[in-house]
Amino acid sequence: MSFHDLPQDWPTRSLADPAFAADVLDLCVSDDDRTAGGLSVLLCRPDGSLSQPIFVADVPRPAALLEAVSAVVLGSLHLPGVDGLVLAVARARGGVNDDDRRLHQHAIEVCRRALLTLHGTFLVTTAGVFHLPVAGQLRSAQPRDVA
Numbered sequence: 001m002s003f004h005d006l007p008q009d010w011p012t013r014s015l016a017d018p019a020f021a022a023d024v025l026d027l028c029v030s031d032d033d034r035t036a037g038g039l040s041v042l043l044c045r046p047d048g049s050l051s052q053p054i055f056v057a058d059v060p061r062p063a064a065l066l067e068a069v070s071a072v073v074l075g076s077l078h079l080p081g082v083d084g085l086v087l088a089v090a091r092a093r094g095g096v097n098d099d100d101r102r103l104h105q106h107a108i109e110v111c112r113r114a115l116l117t118l119h120g121t122f123l124v125t126t127a128g129v130f131h132l133p134v135a136g137q138l139r140s141a142q143p144r145d146v147a
Contacts, residue, residue, distance in 0.1 A: 006023055006024070006027065010023075010024065011049060011050060012049050013048075013049060014044075014048030014049060014119075015042060015044055015048050015049070015050060015084075015086050015119045015120070016048045016117075016119045016120075018120050018131045018133075021042070021086050021120050021122070021131075022122060022129040022130075022131060023129075024042065024050060024086075025040060025042065025086065025088050025122055025124055025129050026124070026128075026129050028040060028042065028053040028055075029055070029088065029090050029124045029129075031126065033055050033057065033090050034090050034091065034092055034124055034125060034126050035092050035126065036057055036058070036090075037057075037059070037090055037091040037092065038055055038057040038058065038059050038090050039055070039056040039059055039065055039069065039072070039087065039088070039089060040054070040055050040056075040088040040089075040090050040124060041053070041054040041056070041072050041085055041086070041087055042054075042085060042088075043076055043079065043082045043084075044082065044083060044084040044085055044086065044117070044119060045082070045083060046081070046083040046084075048084060048117075051079075054072065055090075056068050056072070062099040062102070062103070065089065065099075065103050066102070066106050069087060069103060069107050070106075070110055072085070072087075073085070073107070073110045073111055073114050073116060074110075074114065076114075077116070083117060084111075084116050084117030084118065084119050085111070085116060085117075085118060085119065086118075086120050086121075086122070087104075087107050087118070087120075087121045088121070088122040088124045088129070089103060089121075089122070089123050089124070090124045090125075091125055092125060092126055093125050093126060093127065095123075095130070096123050096130060100121075100123055100132060101132065103121070104121040104132045107121050108121075108134065120132075
């Protein structure tokens, strides 16, 4: 699925499903936003459905992204009906890097302290949308046969 074939009832579905959240991010983060770079936030209702998309542009360095995540999470505490969020770093190209992983960990910690549900963290580029899994979702390496 992609944003081209989202189901008709997509606004009522939960963004807790990473594949579905990726499709919604693909819809909400424009090509211009990906090229310019920034932070995309999908604010969610208690049932996980989309309440409001937000895009924070012109965030020049990794430390500023961490600050932006903190500000968005703390600000969303005062919004009625917002119980969680989906975060995405937007940039033109490149794969997941250590700065993205630090931002993901920071988002986990800030959301945990704020008692907000973090439905997922993603990287959105012109090449696609990539999910950053939490540790419980990572597969452990298969043991190698050492002979």
